Amino acid sequence: MEPDGPARQVPGPIGxxxxxGSGIPGGRRKQRVSMADVARLAGVSSQTVSRxxxxxxGVVGATREQVLAAMRELGYRPNSAAxxxxxxxxNTIGVILFGLASTGNSRTVEAIATHAAAEGYAITLIxxxxxxxxxxxxxxxxxxxxxxxAVIVIIEIHLLDAGTVTLPPGVHVVVVDSDAGDRYSVVDxxxxxxxxxxxxxxxxxxxxxxxxVTGPKTSFAAQRRAQAxxxxxxxxxxxxxxxxxxxxxxxxxxxxxxALAAEPGCTAVFASNDQMALGLLRAFHERGRAVPADIxxxxxDDIPDxxxxxxxxxxxxxxxxxxxxxxxxxxxxxxREGGASQPGTDLVPTRLVVRDSTAPPRTRR
Amino acid sequence: MEPDGPARQVPGPIGxxxxxGSGIPGGRRKQRVSMADVARLAGVSSQTVSRxxxxxxGVVGATREQVLAAMRELGYRPNSAAxxxxxxxxNTIGVILFGLASTGNSRTVEAIATHAAAEGYAITLIxxxxxxxxxxxxxxxxxxxxxxxAVIVIIEIHLLDAGTVTLPPGVHVVVVDSDAGDRYSVVDxxxxxxxxxxxxxxxxxxxxxxxxVTGPKTSFAAQRRAQAxxxxxxxxxxxxxxxxxxxxxxxxxxxxxxALAAEPGCTAVFASNDQMALGLLRAFHERGRAVPADIxxxxxDDIPDxxxxxxxxxxxxxxxxxxxxxxxxxxxxxxREGGASQPGTDLVPTRLVVRDSTAPPRTRR
DNA sequence: CTCTCTCTTGTTTACGTGAACATCACGAGC
DNA sequence: GCTCGTGATGTTCACGTAAACAAGAGAGAG
Numbered sequence: 126m127e128p129d130g131p132a133r134q135v136p137g138p139i140g141x142x143x144x145x146g147s148g149i150p151g152g153r154r155k156q157r158v159s160m161a162d163v164a165r166l167a168g169v170s171s172q173t174v175s176r177x178x179x180x181x182x183g184v185v186g187a188t189r190e191q192v193l194a195a196m197r198e199l200g201y202r203p204n205s206a207a208x209x210x211x212x213x214x215x216n217t218i219g220v221i222l223f224g225l226a227s228t229g230n231s232r233t234v235e236a237i238a239t240h241a242a243a244e245g246y247a248i249t250l251i252x253x254x255x256x257x258x259x260x261x262x263x264x265x266x267x268x269x270x271x272x273x274x275a276v277i278v279i280i281e282i283h284l285l286d287a288g289t290v291t292l293p294p295g296v297h298v299v300v301v302d303s304d305a306g307d308r309y310s311v312v313d314x315x316x317x318x319x320x321x322x323x324x325x326x327x328x329x330x331x332x333x334x335x336x337x338v339t340g341p342k343t344s345f346a347a348q349r350r351a352q353a354x355x356x357x358x359x360x361x362x363x364x365x366x367x368x369x370x371x372x373x374x375x376x377x378x379x380x381x382x383x384a385l386a387a388e389p390g391c392t393a394v395f396a397s398n399d400q401m402a403l404g405l406l407r408a409f410h411e412r413g414r415a416v417p418a419d420i421x422x423x424x425x426d427d428i429p430d431x432x433x434x435x436x437x438x439x440x441x442x443x444x445x446x447x448x449x450x451x452x453x454x455x456x457x458x459x460x461r462e463g464g465a466s467q468p469g470t471d472l473v474p475t476r477l478v479v480r481d482s483t484a485p486p487r488t489r490r
Numbered sequence: 491m492e493p494d495g496p497a498r499q500v501p502g503p504i505g506x507x508x509x510x511g512s513g514i515p516g517g518r519r520k521q522r523v524s525m526a527d528v529a530r531l532a533g534v535s536s537q538t539v540s541r542x543x544x545x546x547x548g549v550v551g552a553t554r555e556q557v558l559a560a561m562r563e564l565g566y567r568p569n570s571a572a573x574x575x576x577x578x579x580x581n582t583i584g585v586i587l588f589g590l591a592s593t594g595n596s597r598t599v600e601a602i603a604t605h606a607a608a609e610g611y612a613i614t615l616i617x618x619x620x621x622x623x624x625x626x627x628x629x630x631x632x633x634x635x636x637x638x639x640a641v642i643v644i645i646e647i648h649l650l651d652a653g654t655v656t657l658p659p660g661v662h663v664v665v666v667d668s669d670a671g672d673r674y675s676v677v678d679x680x681x682x683x684x685x686x687x688x689x690x691x692x693x694x695x696x697x698x699x700x701x702x703v704t705g706p707k708t709s710f711a712a713q714r715r716a717q718a719x720x721x722x723x724x725x726x727x728x729x730x731x732x733x734x735x736x737x738x739x740x741x742x743x744x745x746x747x748x749a750l751a752a753e754p755g756c757t758a759v760f761a762s763n764d765q766m767a768l769g770l771l772r773a774f775h776e777r778g779r780a781v782p783a784d785i786x787x788x789x790x791d792d793i794p795d796x797x798x799x800x801x802x803x804x805x806x807x808x809x810x811x812x813x814x815x816x817x818x819x820x821x822x823x824x825x826r827e828g829g830a831s832q833p834g835t836d837l838v839p840t841r842l843v844v845r846d847s848t849a850p851p852r853t854r855r
Numbered sequence: 856c857t858c859t860c861t862c863t864t865g866t867t868t869a870c871g872t873g874a875a876c877a878t879c880a881c882g883a884g885c
Numbered sequence: 886g887c888t889c890g891t892g893a894t895g896t897t898c899a900c901g902t903a904a905a906c907a908a909g910a911g912a913g914a915g
Contacts, residue, residue, distance in 0.1 A: 169864075169865085172866080172904095176903090183863065185863065185864090207903090210872090215637070217637070235617065272637060378798070433741065433772045553893080575901065576871080
């Protein structure tokens with residue numbers, strides 16, 4: 126298509142020519158160098174500068190060189206606001222989330238940012254402090270004014286299913302970790318499959334039943350893992366012990382572990398994430414319950430540290446990178462096809478990583 | 491100043507009026523609703539719409555209501571590209587980073603995003619896959635084209651100190667975790683102080699010397715922690731054991747731990763982060779070296795999980811939230827004062843959190 | 856030699872917004 | 886009754902870019 130060099134010319138770091146600096150009395154008006162400035166210096170029209178800037182063909186070598194030289198001298202950088210205005214798009218994807226504290230979120234966001242960058246899109250973070258209806262609603266509304274072509278939502282969307290919230294029209298959206306697949310385009314880890322794998326692994330080892338430490342009630346991922354845990358036990362005809370409730374933190378897992386250590390019949394626990402599993406390990410260690418000899422533990426996420434827990438944790442591996450990739454793919458498809466969000470759920474498979482925290486129950490020996 | 495209501499009117503979520511959707515054959519030109527459209531419907535001039543949209547005073551009640559109604563009906567949302575073009579700024583801060591994988595980065599970014607949002611600024615993530623000179627340089631250059639008023643750099647800036655790289659002029663910048671304080675405005679955790687606290691704590695417990703597991707050689711934080719470790723030992727007149735090199739990962743800490751477990755004289759280890767400390771704990775556990783009875787371990791970061799390691803980890807607490815806060819403060823000051831980046835380093839203090847992984851050496855008994 | 860075709864460059868215009876200025880109506884003060 | 890001020894609203898224009906169209910120059914064909 127464009128045989129001559131890179132498609133987009135980038136002016137290198139500049140030397141001087143920063144417009145005097147203190148010359149203008151009023152302040153910082155007109156600090157930026159525009160195409161017109163470059164054109165004037167190069168002795169061409171601004172349209173020619175535009176063509177050079179965008180690597181369009183049809184600019185003869187000598188002219189192009191002149192323009193490039195002028196760009197360098199003035200330190201020209203294209204104004205993306207003007208570009209966005211002209212083209213009607215921002216090449217930016219917004220990401221709405223609660224926080225980056227959880228491993229899953231930060232890794233998903235990282236994958237989103239990386240893949241988006243590869244496609245020429247930047248990522249704008251829209252954090253929501255406290256996950257109240259109002260705050261989420263506010264973020265959605267604010268988003269309408271934001272310089273964003275599409276949005277990826279990484280929050281528990283069921284906070285808004287009262288029906289009061291409608292996404293601004295014309296904004297493409299993909300939702301992560303939600304059961305809103307009937308209304309939005311959803312990308313999600315196959316939570317149910319993962320939980321099932323965990324439970325089946327423990328049952329197959331010979332455990333009579335499996336206890337469960339849940340994530341926070343507000344989390345859909347946690348809900349679904351708990352649901353699948355229950356279902357897997359029921360399918361196998363095993364009793365379903367009362368679940369213990371955690372909040373994703375290791376501390377909450379520790380608290381649950383102290384309680385479970387006092388349950389004599391408990392030989393296997395499935396924690397809804399690896400942090401809580403870590404808390405379990407600590408509690409069992411302190412209470413003298415050996416893992417895996419006395420109690421087996423399975424986590425969820427497969428955070429990098431899990432292989433160095435004591436003992437190394439058997440856990441369900443989540444492919445956050447893949448989730449991020451599909452999110453970007455999803456919004457880009459919407460942007461390019463111009464269509465609205467097509468409802469549907471895109472499930473990313475999970476797999477069980479067996480390490481040293483699970484073993485057959487001692488009573489079986 | 492503006493006594494009547496909120497300064498910026500936000501149109502609520504709309505009902506219908508999405509411009510037919512399939513009506514336009516050619517595609518997506520003119521999907522957006524502009525001020526002119528609202529003005530036409532409301533029977534006023536677009537300037538009046540602008541005034542209402544920005545909450546300016548001097549629009550009489552009835553007119554304002556008409557305009558608001560028209561906005562609602564059409565689903566008007568202001569075009570931020572046009573706004574940015576008009577005002578010459580984007581209300582956006584760019585964050586250049588390697589990845590969100592490390593706890594520190596993701597928590598710092600979260601704090602940045604939160605504080606920026608509170609000031610009305612959005613965050614644009616500019617991830618750099620592989621930290622080569624070229625990639626970093628590319629990101630800086632690309633940034634010039636990006637819709638960003640200022641930049642926070644969370645990478646090892648010494649990758650670029652060859653002098654070949656100059657930040658685009660007029661872009662305000664704050665650098666995290668760097669020794670470029672002579673050239674840039676730097677915000678950083680007081681790495682040296684933290685490392686010193688860790689070493690002194692172990693020496694004060696009676697250990698003869700302290701071994702060290704470093705972070706990657708490319709990391710300035712790791713370098714400074716190692717340097718401070720060495721200095722603290724020398725100041726106390728103690729021998730300086732050869733440092734072991736890790737890469738921040740728990741696995742690398744585990745490898746170092748296996749080596750250290752074979753060192754009979756090793757009774758105290760300072761790991762450059764908590765993940766590697768976790769690896770140490772695992773290695774010592776597997777080799778039958780009790781922590782803290784046989785060997786004391788100190789980490790760095792105080793990640794939330796550290797309190798649930800086995801045993802709970804003594805570590806140096808870093809205040810990532812404060813780092814993020816000061817970064818935002820720094821760039822905002824630059825933006826508002828219009829000045830360039832004033833060189834200087836802003837140190838955030840650290841503190842030692844003593845838990846159960848440290849104790850006097852057994853030989854002292 | 857002229858006509859047309861192509862290749863390069865210039866001119867005009869629109870994108871959506873909001874500051875600056877213009878206009879208009881109305882009421883108070885002389 | 887006239888002027889002037891005040892407050893509400895309209896008009897013009899510029900922000901920086903790039904598409905669409907226009908114009909000019911040179912080359913090849915008749």
